[in-house]
Amino acid sequence: MSLLQDSDTENFIPTIDDVRDAARQLSGHAVRTPLLESRLLNERVGGRVLIKAEVLQRTGSFKFRGAFNHISRLNKDQLQGGIVAYSSGNHAQGVALAATLNDTTATIIMPADAPASKIANTQKYGASVVTYDRNSGNREAIGEKLCKETGARLVRPYDDPWVIAGQGTTGLEIAEQCREKEILLDAVLAPAGGGGLIAGTALAMKSDMPGAEIYCCEPEGFDDYRRSLISGQREANVPGPTSICDAIVTPMPGELTFPINKELLSGGFAVTDAEVEHAMAVAFSDLKIVVEPGGAVALAAVLSGKFDATGKTITVVTSGGNVDPAAFADIVNRHSV
Amino acid sequence: MSLLQDSDTENFIPTIDDVRDAARQLSGHAVRTPLLESRLLNERVGGRVLIKAEVLQRTGSFKFRGAFNHISRLNKDQLQGGIVAYSSGNHAQGVALAATLNDTTATIIMPADAPASKIANTQKYGASVVTYDRNSGNREAIGEKLCKETGARLVRPYDDPWVIAGQGTTGLEIAEQCREKEILLDAVLAPAGGGGLIAGTALAMKSDMPGAEIYCCEPEGFDDYRRSLISGQREANVPGPTSICDAIVTPMPGELTFPINKELLSGGFAVTDAEVEHAMAVAFSDLKIVVEPGGAVALAAVLSGKFDATGKTITVVTSGGNVDPAAFADIVNRHSV
Numbered sequence: 001m002s003l004l005q006d007s008d009t010e011n012f013i014p015t016i017d018d019v020r021d022a023a024r025q026l027s028g029h030a031v032r033t034p035l036l037e038s039r040l041l042n043e044r045v046g047g048r049v050l051i052k053a054e055v056l057q058r059t060g061s062f063k064f065r066g067a068f069n070h071i072s073r074l075n076k077d078q079l080q081g082g083i084v085a086y087s088s089g090n091h092a093q094g095v096a097l098a099a100t101l102n103d104t105t106a107t108i109i110m111p112a113d114a115p116a117s118k119i120a121n122t123q124k125y126g127a128s129v130v131t132y133d134r135n136s137g138n139r140e141a142i143g144e145k146l147c148k149e150t151g152a153r154l155v156r157p158y159d160d161p162w163v164i165a166g167q168g169t170t171g172l173e174i175a176e177q178c179r180e181k182e183i184l185l186d187a188v189l190a191p192a193g194g195g196g197l198i199a200g201t202a203l204a205m206k207s208d209m210p211g212a213e214i215y216c217c218e219p220e221g222f223d224d225y226r227r228s229l230i231s232g233q234r235e236a237n238v239p240g241p242t243s244i245c246d247a248i249v250t251p252m253p254g255e256l257t258f259p260i261n262k263e264l265l266s267g268g269f270a271v272t273d274a275e276v277e278h279a280m281a282v283a284f285s286d287l288k289i290v291v292e293p294g295g296a297v298a299l300a301a302v303l304s305g306k307f308d309a310t311g312k313t314i315t316v317v318t319s320g321g322n323v324d325p326a327a328f329a330d331i332v333n334r335h336s337v
Numbered sequence: 338m339s340l341l342q343d344s345d346t347e348n349f350i351p352t353i354d355d356v357r358d359a360a361r362q363l364s365g366h367a368v369r370t371p372l373l374e375s376r377l378l379n380e381r382v383g384g385r386v387l388i389k390a391e392v393l394q395r396t397g398s399f400k401f402r403g404a405f406n407h408i409s410r411l412n413k414d415q416l417q418g419g420i421v422a423y424s425s426g427n428h429a430q431g432v433a434l435a436a437t438l439n440d441t442t443a444t445i446i447m448p449a450d451a452p453a454s455k456i457a458n459t460q461k462y463g464a465s466v467v468t469y470d471r472n473s474g475n476r477e478a479i480g481e482k483l484c485k486e487t488g489a490r491l492v493r494p495y496d497d498p499w500v501i502a503g504q505g506t507t508g509l510e511i512a513e514q515c516r517e518k519e520i521l522l523d524a525v526l527a528p529a530g531g532g533g534l535i536a537g538t539a540l541a542m543k544s545d546m547p548g549a550e551i552y553c554c555e556p557e558g559f560d561d562y563r564r565s566l567i568s569g570q571r572e573a574n575v576p577g578p579t580s581i582c583d584a585i586v587t588p589m590p591g592e593l594t595f596p597i598n599k600e601l602l603s604g605g606f607a608v609t610d611a612e613v614e615h616a617m618a619v620a621f622s623d624l625k626i627v628v629e630p631g632g633a634v635a636l637a638a639v640l641s642g643k644f645d646a647t648g649k650t651i652t653v654v655t656s657g658g659n660v661d662p663a664a665f666a667d668i669v670n671r672h673s674v
Contacts (some may be wrong), residue, residue: 034371036393039434040461055625056373097376117622124377281662285454288392288627288658321625325618325673329666336662 013256014161016207019168019200022069026169029072029101030065031057033170035177035315038286045302047309050183052174052190055289055321059125061247062170062197062319063087063094063157069166070155071098079104081151086110086139088246089118090320091157096127107152109142115246115292115324158194159254168200174315175208183313185212189298190317192216192225192268193248195257197319202264212315213266215307217298219243219276224252225261226268234258244273244327247294247320269301276300280328281335283318292323350593351498353544356505356537359406363506366409366438367402368394370507372514372652375623382639384646387520389511389527392626392658396462398584399507399534399656400424400431400494406503407492408435416441418488423447423476425583426455427657428494433464444489446479452583452629452661495531496591505537511652512545520650522549526635527654529553529562529605530585532594534656539601549652550603552644554635556580556613561589562598563605571595581610581664584631584657606638613637617665618672620655627665632657 036051054062071083082105085095092108099106106127110119111134122129132142147154156163171188178185188205192198195216202214216225221241228235236252243249253261271279276293279300283291291299298316301307307314373388391399408420419442422432429445436443443464447456448471459466469479484491493500508525515522525542529535535553542549553562558578565572573589580586590598608616613630616637620628628636635653638644644651 034393039395040458043461056371058376060625121377124380284627284662284665288397290621290625290627325621325669328621329670332662333666 010161011256012161013259014165014203016203018161018165019172019203022162022165023169023172025069025072026065026166029068030169032173033057035174036287036289041282041286044282045309047311048313049302049309050178050315051287052170052315052317053289054170054317054319055291055295059093059097060320060322061090061094061295062167063090064097065169066163066166066196067091067094067098067155068101070160070162071095071102073162074102074153078153081153082106083155084109084143084146084152085155085157086143087157089114089122090247090322092118092122092127093125093322095155096122096125100126107146109139115322115327117324118322121322158196159256161256164196164200164257166200167197168204170197170317171201171204172208174201175205178209178315185209185315186312187213187215187314188317189215189217189301189307189314191248191294191297191319192218193250193294194254195225195261196254197317198265199257199260201317202260206264214264215266216261216268217301218248218268218270219245219297220270220272222249223268223270226270228253228258229262229265229268232262245276245294245297247292248297269306271297271300271304271306275304277331278335278337279303281332281337284332285337289318290321290323290328291318292320295320347498348593349498350596351502351540353540355498355502356509356540359499359502360506360509362406362409363402363503366405367506369510370394372511373624373626378619378623381619382646384648385650386639386646387515387652388624389507389652389654390626391507391654391656392628392632396430396434397657397659398427398431398632399504400427401434402506403500403503403533404428404431404435404492405438407497407499408432408439410499411439411490415490418490419443420492421480421483421489422492422494423480424494426451426459427584427659429455429459429464430462430659432492433459433462437463444483446476452659452664454661455659458659495533496593498593501533501537501594503537504534505541507534507654508538508541509545511538512542515546515652522546522652523649524550524552524651525654526552526554526638526644526651528585528631528634528656529555530587530631531591532562532598533591534654535602536594536597538654539597543601551601552603553598553605554638555585555605555607556582556634557607557609559586560605560607563607565590565595566599566602566605569599582613582631582634584629585634606643608634608637608641608643612641614668615672615674616640618669618674621669622674626655627658627660628655629657629660
């Protein structure tokens with residue numbers, strides 16, 4: 001039974017029911033990633049930090065959840081023309097694998113300067129990759145054009161109800177895993193690019209563990225979500241700044257994600273590249289996991305003290321681990337933790 | 338109820354009943370580590386590889402299991418003088434944390450050339466560290482002397498029935514996690530130093546999934562277990578060779594572990610440093626986990642083809658992730674996978 005028969009229904013704002021439905025759809029396909037804890041990390045922050053390790057999700061990031069939730073609902077006619085997506089690399093891999101598992105093809109539009117391993121792995125998962133210039137090209141326009149020419153279906157990285165609902169299964173699992181350990185969370189922090197992961201997670205948490213405050217975390221210079229939550233309307237980033245957090249340097253909050261996050265989030269934090277690198281080195285040392293820059297911003301917000309975790313019990317989502325070896329090596333080498 | 342009241346009973350060879358008893362003892366204290374899978378890794382070897390990620394165990398290696406299983410059974414009198422252990426670094430951290438959790442002190446005898454992070458973290462977990470020269474010192478003698486002087490209790494790294502039984506809970510979990518996924522394993526491969534992990538795991542697997550062959554993996558030049566399984570008696574390593582696998586360069590099979598492994602193992606594999614480094618880089622890239630050299634020998638045996646995984650379904654134990662950042666950075670930088 002597909003919910004996507006009528007294209008007019010595609011731009012609704014998902015609810016907790018859609019997140020629960022996504023959990024059923026993903027059962028047996030996505031990994032129920034572990035909630036990791038380290039005594040050494042707890043001692044660093046003076047609180048209890050549970051790490052939702054989405055780096056251990058299929059394709060190395062949470063993005064597989066949303067991509068599979070969308071693509072696996074399509075019928076044969078809808079799958080026939082293949083899938084198109086634009087992505088800096090994590091949605092790319094999620095869509096590539098989800099398309100392969102559903103016996104269709106995928107073409108992914110990626111910035112030419114995306115990490116080499118993200119491009120290579122997108123191809124290994126079975127997709128064709130088309131690169132564009134991040135500064136001069138318009139990935140949305142390239143995507144729409146490709147879909148019109150080929151009859152392919154576009155799966156957007158965050159402004160898509162099934163993608164948001166799929167990412168939200170991360171939050172359902174956090175609440176469930178905490179209940180299993182008889183833990184009540186004070187807060188959940190997660191990275192935000194377009195805001196799909198944090199929106200879906202907020203829907204889940206506000207239903208299943210409503211006492212937890214939800215915060216989004218972003219790189220400095222790309223804190224459009226933090227500023228939008230303050231102003232109450234979607235604010236764009238000012239051109240100019242750069243960041244090592246390639247996965248989440250999106251221009252502004254999503255159309256579908258913002259109304260959810262505006263209602264449910266308690267605020268946002270912006271972190272520097274140096275704080276992100278330190279967080280990656282701590283994750284290496286204390287947790288033995290590989291976290292990419294964009295996946296480490298929430299941990300950076302906690303370790304930097306911008307979010308004060310003293311005496312609190314929180315969950316931090318480390319959302320992805322797709323980082324080139326040379327970049328990772330350089331970072332853990334330079335940061336003594 | 339302590340099983341350790343009578344010191345005459347301490348040198349028995351554990352059975353599956355002791356492993357099951359250890360699982361009860363560890364419940365709520367040790368992590369039930371995940372069984373990870375990567376499509377990219379499966380494609381590399383042409384089979385299905387499930388990674389038992391003991392790098393995600395408390396203290397970053399399986400050693401916490403055995404240490405906690407021993408120390409948590411001691412009564413107040415036995416705990417009063419504190420704990421002594423000798424270790425290259427992983428048993429050290431496991432004992433340090435287990436002692437702290439059981440409200441006693443620990444003194445750990447470590448080689449002066451152990452990875453700096455292993456020494457630092459042993460101290461962070463609450464233990465005192467005494468270093469010795471790996472080439473000229475005798476760690477067993479230093480340990481016995483310290484125990485006599487202080488009334489402390491020695492917890493050996495592998496020739497200890499509760500330690501072997503504790504490590505064996507790794508195997509119980511592998512069998513249980515595979516049954517949950519309706520998977521029948523063809524083989525389990527795990528690293529071997531003194532042979533505690535592989536012995537305990539073999540006890541568990543031969544009881545709960547008897548069809549799986551069990552293999553131990555070691556560094557070249559330190560393949561005492563592989564050779565001992567062939568000859569049928571405990572063979573020592575010849576002095577001279579070096580290895581990056583600091584965790585498992587033990588001199589010969591343990592007295593208590595060898596009878597178990599001689600009966601239950603199908604054989605062993607020896608891998609080179611280069612094969613180990615390649616395996617660490619693959620674990621970084623495909624699995625997003627940090628594996629130390631000694632923890633990667635079983636994965637190296639599979640990736641090198643020394644164990645042919647084609648068409649098979651196997652579990653590989655990655656037993657520890659305690660590696661210095663500079664060493665890890667150098668390795669992932671040099672190995673393109």
